[in-house]
Amino acid sequence: DYIFYTDWMWTSFVVFSISQSTMLAVGAIYYMLFTGVPGTATYYATIMTIYTWVAKGAWFALGYPYDFIVVPVWIPSAMLLDLTYWATRRNKHAAIIIGGTLVGLSFPLFNMVNLLLVRDPLEVAFKYPRPTLPAYMTPIEPQVGKFYN
Secondary structure (H helix, E strand, C coil): CHHHHHCCHHHHHHHHHHHHHHHHHHHHHHHHHHHCCCCHHHHHHHHHHHHHHHHHHHHHHCCCCHHHCCCCCCHHHHHHHHHHHHHCCCCHHHHHHHHHHHHHHHHHHHHHHHHHCCCCHHHHHHHCCCCCCCHHHCCCCCCCCCCCC
16 A cells, blocks of 8 residues: 555656646647737636645545645646746747746646645555555456366
8 A cells, every 4th residue: 555655656746747737838828829818827727726626525535535636736837827928928939938947847846845745655555545455456266176076
């Protein structure tokens, strides 16, 4: 169970940092450039935060520990992106390069601080052991001698 909670921790932090910061930057800049509405990134990040809180509540209702789902910190990075778009409104390429860089650098930083506040995975693993074995660990009855008398 300890491996269950910690084995993919660093990998998932890196993968989620890259994918979610890219998702935020590309999606919000795309929308801002075509609509011209500043504040879009913060709005988008707020929706994603609420959505993740709902998912966190659903997993908690299923009996998983409260820290099983960690809600990413999108909003500060999105605010930086909105400020960059506002400051570079006349130059779309600057909005993309500077805003994307700020999101890419700040998003993992905010989330690392967030992850430092999560309880120790070893403690969580002992308090919340998985109720069932995964399929690959389920014992199979031996079939030796099945067709012999």
